Amino acid sequence: MTVDATSRPAAGGPRPGNGPCPGGSPRAGGGSPAPEDLRDLLGVPFTSEQIAAATAPLEPGVIVAGAGSGKTSVMAARVVWLVATGQVAPGDVLGLTFTTKAAGELTDRIRRGLAKAGAAGSVGDSEDDGPDQQGSDPVGGRVVGAPKPRPSGEADGEPVVSTYHSFAKRLITDHALRLGIEPGFRLLADATRFQLAGRVLRRHRGPVEALTRPLSMLTGDLVSLDAELSEHLVDPDTLAGFDLGWLAEIEAAVVAGRCAARNKGHVEALGRMALVARSRREIAAIVAEYREAKRELEVIDFGDLVTLAVRLADSVP
Structure with missing residues (x-):
């Protein structure tokens, strides 16, 4: 699972960690949340180590943890923290997972956390990574080039959450000609x-x-x-x-x-x-x-x- 966030505050906007994201206030009552507030915002009794991971400085990092240890919750808390403290704009967040189920869980937790924080840019439903159903071809694949909705959030400057394969497919569809591929390529x-x-x-x-x-x-x-x-x-x-x-x-x-x-x-x-x-x-x-x-x-x-x-x-x- 990967979450990427690029710092891009609006001109004249708040400094990272000192105010709301462009276009919204981080909390209904005003002011940035404290790290401990993430437990209430996400409804998860985070440990001090998990809080530290979610509120770490805005730089590359890796979380290594076993199954069921709360990685998805921490990733959601990370997004909520960065958006609610004004360190990134909602539309600069990209969350990638291996499975559609994980993408759905991450989407739901980010949505609920941002809504509770009163931050701008709640995320929509995550994109399914199953085969497209827009048409068939002679070898039994699917036609990919027809217009389709963007991954969750992209149209409204909201966090985008998708599976690796869904996001890759969308990139290739949008830029197929750069790769020497027809935009209407067939996916087996x-x-x-x-x-x-x-x-x-x-x-x-x-x-x-x-x-x-x-x-x-x-x-x-x-x-x-x-x-x-x-x-x-x-x-x-x-x-x-x-x-x-x-x-x-x-x-x-x-x-x-x-x-x-x-x-x-x-x-x-x-x-x-x-x-x-x-x-x-x-x-x-x-x-x-x-x-x-x-x-x-x-x-x-x-x-x-x-x-x-x-x-x-x-x-x-």
């Missing part, structure tokens, strides 16, 4: 991704010595590896090169293990690791073919959204 539905991947596997003529799983399972492996590589910005050739080096290390360890008369289980475990390296190298080669097939059909999938959005941010800051 899950079922169609598997159909296309299966077609690519059946056409593949390269070595598949280590790929012994059934076609249906290999199709899932192909789709999953393509998505993981896309979302981690790793090229298939880079992965294949890594696995080649890893395979050499494993094989050297196998030889050393046998020479040292180590136990049989140790050598067998190394053998399984070698099989993983070999099979993943072969799948990586097919991922490249799968991506070429997507380019030929002029379609993309959810994994491509992240890669394209990063490319857009790098090339057109």
Whole structure:
């Protein structure tokens, strides 16, 4: 989960932390809230550590915490604090989550907190990151280029909360031509991704010595590896090169293990690791073919959204 806020007070407006945001007062009774007020504004019994995180200086920061520890509540409190104390304008807040459910929770908590604080810029409903339903295409994807509502808050200078994929999709739709993509690009539905991947596997003529799983399972492996590589910005050739080096290390360890008369289980475990390296190298080669097939059909999938959005941010800051 990510919350980004850019300080941009209005000319002649309050200094950070000393007054209301442009266009509204932070509290119904006037004056900026105190850190302890966040417990009442959010309705959460925050610990002193959580209060410190929510009211930290306006600079990059990271919260590392386990599931159920209150990260979403702290992120909402952070937004309420920054807006209510005038450090950022509501429209300069971007909240990104991994799931639609988390986006909805963050939206609701920010909305309630800002309303209770009397601050300007309550946030609207978060955007769903499911496939668009505006039309179908010959390969079963969806037409993305038709006009659609903006993510919550954008139209009214309010905080924007969305999933990573939804926000990336919106960026690409708005700036498709900068990426050499038609604005009406087609987004593959899950079922169609598997159909296309299966077609690519059946056409593949390269070595598949280590790929012994059934076609249906290999199709899932192909789709999953393509998505993981896309979302981690790793090229298939880079992965294949890594696995080649890893395979050499494993094989050297196998030889050393046998020479040292180590136990049989140790050598067998190394053998399984070698099989993983070999099979993943072969799948990586097919991922490249799968991506070429997507380019030929002029379609993309959810994994491509992240890669394209990063490319857009790098090339057109």
